[in-house]
Amino acid sequence: MPFTVTVCHDEATGVWYVLDSDLPGLHVEAATLDALVAIIQDVTPDLVVNLPGPT
Template sequence: MPRSEFIVRVEWDDEAGVWYVSDSDLPGLVAEAETVDALREKVIARAPELAELNRHLIDWEPDEDIPVHLMVERLDRIRVPS
């Protein structure tokens, strides 16, 4: 199905100590970084080339802006004192 926007899901890898792309509407998008901002920069830098390579999947015209939604998820746990 053609896309006019991309959703990029980002999760925290506690063991590796990095944020990473866990799922994406943009085929081929793989990235990780120590901060969400650094990961966002990598995603934005790589997205145009990947969009071009996957043009057949995208409802998009050249030189048109495509929204990229970065969905960040991190699970933390707390303990409530008794």
């Protein structure tokens, strides 16, 4: 299941973070882009499992 994730870098703090995402609850940040991608890959399966199903 593909999701779009937009990340951004805060120059003042040096932090990479999720600016916007199709996946509800994906709000993470990290010191490097590689670390941010790793965190996103780690938490995404848990968020997908908890998505509301069809009613």
